Amino acid sequence: MIKKLSTILILGLLTVALAAAAPGPRHVYLTWQGDTSTTMTVVFQTLTPVDDPVVYFGPDSHEKLSEYPSQTKGRPTKFPGLNRWVHFVKLTGLEPGQTYYFRAGDSKNGFSTERKFRTMASESEDVRFVTGGDMWIEPATFELMKQAASQSPQFALVGGDMAYADGKTSHVNFWDKWLDGWDKYMVTPQGYMIPMILAVGNHETRGGFGGKPEDAPYFYNFFKQDARGYFSRRLGPDIIVYVLDSGHTNPQGGAQAQWLAKEMERTQNIKNRFALYHVPLYPSYPGVFNNPYESGGRKHWGPLFDKYRLKAGFENHYHTFKRTKPLRGNKVDPAGTVYLGDGCWGRPPRKVKAQLDWYEAKTASRRHVWLVDVSGDKVHYRAMDPHGKIFDEYEN
Template sequence: MDKVFEKKYARVPIIVPIALFAVAAVAIASLGLSGIKTTTTSTGIEDHLTASDTAELSDGRLEFLKPKQVHLSWSTNDVYHTMTVVWWSQFPLGNKVVYDTVSHDRSWEYAHVAEGNSYQIKPSVDRHGNPITTQFDGWYHEVELTGLEPGTTYHFRVGGLGVYSQEWSFKTIGLDEKVDFVMGGDSRRPWGGGYEIKVSPTAISNWPWARDWVTTEVAAEDPDFIVFIGDMVNEGRNQEHWNNWFDSFQERLVTENGRMIPIVAIIGNHEMGAYPDEESTYEWFKGVFANPGNELWYSLDFPNLHLTALSTTGQCIGTWWSGAQIEAPQQDEWLREDLTGSDAEWKIVAFHVPYYSGYVTGTGYASEIYLKHWAPIIENSAYGVDIVATGHVHDYMRSYPIKTTEIEEVETDNPYSDYTGYLAHYELKGDSEEGVTYIVQGAWGAPTDPYVKGGDCDIRDFMASAAARPSYTLAEITDGGMHIETKDIAGPTLDEFTLPYTIDNFPVPEYEYVI
């Protein structure tokens, strides 16, 4: 079945709804536009645009009709020949992307056009089968561009019926390109009307400015793409939260020369609905992003790099043990097959909720379900995983190479896990090729989780580096290695290393970055 029919909840009818069309027609008529074509053929730009389809609404008179929240991703595992564009608009007036290898001033001047689908986000039931009453306003649009040339820059606009966005560009990945990319997550606003800050009074919390500063600094790095490891927003069912996030990223996740940076989006628990388990469904996340496969666990192949994304939500914002018990085993066999099917030199597995972090295992938290199911797979040397990248905890952490030796079932005082937990036993390896390096990077602007000596979030003996401040992690494939650097938004490098490496001892970080 075509992905669009699986994913969407209300497709655009062939004829635009009369009421909406009337509004659009009156508005467009005020600009003197007429004779706009609505054909769905895609043999050439002339089949979609006429000379009267040329007022780009730059004067702002119909600004409310213009496409917003434009972002890029890959909805199929082909980063060389495809790019997917998603955006939002108030009315379903057009599902077109016009694009070319040269820049143009007007929409009809582009050499190519692609047409996709419009849909509304209106999931009917939550994960328990209960009816959902929340519905998102407006229309989302998804268009996949195919047949692109590798390593090529394209200029594009989105829209239709004379209402087009500004121009941006994107670049496909070159066949032999040594990619560089940024990893990070957790940009959500504080929750609880300030309660979250009262719990951690030493946390950095200047949302949304910290989020926006991180995004601006990331764009200045000019990466080929970003891997966003969940918790973009505080409530996945809250459209205003999504509007704020996408508006910010449309503005800031763009390089100095106008290149929009693709987002590899990984679901977090806060994308699931409202706290702790209200209107919980994956459909909020799947509606606003376009990923391969089922859009929750998938993989992408780059030159010498295989990137695997997994889903770790506990099936609700509360990240519940019972939800993780359902979610984790669904992905076990797929994960084995995915890793077996790649012979890439470098492999990264990314998911939101970490099992190695500043918090200990053996407490009955849902992360221990993922530890039990996935650590034996991920750390199997036959699969060759180098890095696990996670978020959820709002700080930065890098482990020494870890080999989990035992996962012990223990009793806990946690009723939500039926008083059961899983305690990790591990060895630290002096050779990075004999263990897996675990990274937590959850500091894209959410209130930080400071490392407190003797506290719940503390420096652990497996940590090579730790920092609790807004930051991002830049990775670059090099000749024979992968260079990884974590930077503070103020400029300093917090951590830097290159895989592969060997080490003779395992000193733990100081508390110098506690805020």
């Protein structure tokens, strides 16, 4: 009897020890699948299947899971070709402009440390966000993450070519390093996680261009923002972002252009309208202005940007810095759209043209991220380098 009790005690202690040592989720990050004021999607990954992915959350910090007033169960997705499960937990019924604390995980793998986020406000307020693309896992990528987070942005717009895995299962370690960096560095000084809204790029896609959603498995299975790959997000009452696919897993014309026309017409009264995509309409890299996807963007999207007076297009792809003059109808127009790019959030800068083109206000071979402040109908854009130096500014 004593031996049996001892065995039970040892097994019990071992179970407690294993539970205490459970590493928790492999990654935890935030995005949106719906209303940014009343929902938040918490995403976490595990290396084994689980039956009970869950997020415990509430408006106050707690030490024990049982103390959180709310919990939401998630839905796991098996990543094709890998022993990797991605769990999406959409928190709904949240209060606008409210801080929430949470822990994510499951009983088998354990839970994350406590994190926090803030929903977007439902009334007009000043908003700050960051945007850029073409990152990979360079030391400069993480330096720019740290600089971006130090400015306390409320969200990040990421314009493609994040981990450079090219849709290959053999490159999952690239995504692990990228997500580890995001988790470590993209946290504000106040401790808030920074939700991301992402556009697909050629380095998310097997073959780069002309593919289908299944050719970009990480983009669609790690984030699940929208099944089509193009969508819009309302960020408070004064901001909307149209997230587009510049020919990687959807044609630029056809259904995507038709959707964009209807969406821009429907939302034309929102004060600040931005677009996020990978391949620029107005590139700063030499010799590519008439390439198929650059000219395709100008053909299918440019007239809509002009008609509905897009405030700014956030462009990427060429690993350079660029700010255009305000443009409308492929001409300089003081009331036109400014195009900011061209994706150099970590990747080594490429050379720009020897002389400015007719549409360019400023270009440089320089790593950077864009810091954007919105106040009412005024927007202030600042380009920041890995040392935190602001080297360009614009307002419209």
